[in-house]
Amino acid sequence: MxxxxxxxxxxxxxxxxxxxxxxxxxxxxxxxxxxxxxxxxxxxxxxxxxxxxxxxxxxxxxxxxxxxxxxxxxxxxxxxxxxxxxxxxxxxxxxxxxxxxxxxxxxxxxxxxxxxxxxxxxxxxxxxxxxxxxxxxxxxxxxxxxxxxxxxxxxxxxxxxxxxxxxxxxxxxxxxxxxxxxxxxxxxxxxxxxxxxxxxxxxxxxxxxxxxxSEWSIDEIDEVPEVGIIYAHGGMNDAMVRAMLDSGVKAVIYAATGNGNVATSIVDSLVDARLRGIHVVRGSRTGGGVVIRNAAQPDDRYDWLVTDDQVPHKARILMMLALTGENCARKLQNAFLNY
The missing domain is CATH 3.40.50.1170 (L-asparaginase, N-terminal domain)
Structure with a gap:
């Protein structure tokens, strides 16, 4: 049967x-x-x-x-x-x-x-x-x-x-x-x-x-701060950096050459950014690899951050969200290491 x-x-x-x-x-x-x-x-x-x-x-x-x-x-x-x-x-x-x-x-x-x-x-x-x-x-x-x-x-x-x-x-x-x-x-x-x-x-x-x-919930976010991206190139002067700093941004992602290298002509303007309370995040325009803290630049001395392996336009998204609840540079840096 x-x-x-x-x-x-x-x-x-x-x-x-x-x-x-x-x-x-x-x-x-x-x-x-x-x-x-x-x-x-x-x-x-x-x-x-x-x-x-x-x-x-x-x-x-x-x-x-x-x-x-x-x-x-x-x-x-x-x-x-x-x-x-x-x-x-x-x-x-x-x-x-x-x-x-x-x-x-x-x-x-x-x-x-x-x-x-x-x-x-x-x-x-x-x-x-x-x-x-x-x-x-x-x-x-x-x-x-x-x-x-x-x-x-x-x-x-x-x-x-x-x-x-x-x-x-x-x-x-x-x-x-x-x-x-x-x-x-x-x-x-x-x-x-x-x-x-x-x-x-x-x-x-x-x-x-x-x-x-994640520590961020869309249900609790009604606005995000402005974060800008500055794209590095040879022969660059600091005029565009200072224009960005005057635009009202809370942070800038510096899409630097190589492993986050910053030309001598730009350093002072990015140091000035931190004195004005604007965070600086060193990234790379290469599109791949890890930007290492305190390698190409003395990040601890300048109170700058690095993107880890994030491309600049994604680092911008992460930084916008991180700034909705935090302003401590050390904790902001941890966001790039954890997300």
Whole structure:
């Protein structure tokens, strides 16, 4: 005698898809326009309508929060997006979030969310290097993969993720490294994992503090201080540094040459910054490696900080958040060593 065993189907994950614009919502005059196109033309409902297969993996509802290229993301937009996601994550009928985003600042927004959302539920930020109208557009598959990851149990507790080109990246590490290629997104230590035949596979975990282990909560932050970035170059004088100091910033990230080297012509202005109560963070314009304290410059003497391995534009995000609750240089330095 045989007995049929009926396996209960696992309920589909409930995903909120938030649209903010970007290339993934763009449209070109011709199918060969892969780099020249109108950005942020399509709304999130239009994009999802062209991806009916997504309904097979998740119950999806949409929200259109913004409709512009990500170069227009400022502090106010980061706060608005973060607070909306935080509100959604608290709901029992939401299992994960996907945000469609322009690629220009996708790594900054994702890192901000990585540090401020107090939830273990998956949050995935996704974009495209080619608009949906282009031949071989990466947008539809990137979005499908982002939904797959957000709907997966294995993506829980890993912080905010960026999905692109079949890869899953931690928001802490990922950086856009090319203006037009589809493999533009890289992490210095490699991706966390891949999506293979619609299945997310993880091979490593984020090592630094994030989300539920972070000291910052988006629910408690209503504004962030201004932090500027100064890009070093040969033959530089201190006029632009002093202009930045006069702009009202609370800190400057100095994207220095090499291992945080500061030209003699710039040192006095950065020393003056600390006398004025403005923090100075030495980083590197190289895009990789660790900036070491008291190596290229006497940081202890000048009361300067270093970025550790963070690229300047991500160091800015971290410094903005650190300054919301702290002004002690030693504790601010610890933030770069712990996050």
């Amino acid at each position: 045989t007995r049929d065993i009926v396996m209960a189907a696992r309920p589909k994950a409930r995903i909120v898809l938030i649209g903010t614009g970007g290339t993934i919502a763009g449209h070109g005059a011709s199918s060969i326009n892969t780099s020249a196109y109108d950005c942020s033309v399509l709304r999130i409902d239009d994009i999802l309508a062209d991806l009916p297969v997504a309904a097979s993996i998740a119950d999806i509802r949409t929200e259109q929060l913004f409709q512009f290229g990500s170069e227009n993301f400022g502090n106010a937009q980061l706060l608005q997006l973060g607070k909306r996601i935080s509100s959604l994550l608290k709901r029992d009928n939401v299992d994960g979030i996907v945000v469609t985003h322009g690629t220009d600042t996708i790594d900054e927004t994702a890192y901000f969310l990585h540090l401020t959302l107090k939830s273990t539920k998956p949050v995935v930020v996704v974009g495209a290097m080619r608009p949906p109208s282009a031949l071989s557009s990466d947008g539809p598959l990137n979005l499908y993969h982002a939904i797959v990851v957000a709907a997966s149990q294995v993506a829980h507790s890993k912080g905010t993720l960026v999905v692109a080109n079949d890869e899953i990246h931690t928001a802490r590490d990922v950086v856009k490294t090319n203006t037009f290629k589809q493999d533009a997104f890289r992490s210095p230590y490699g991706p966390l994992g891949f999506i293979v035949e619609g299945k997310p596979i993880f091979y490593r975990l984020p090592a630094r503090r994030h989300t539920t282990e």
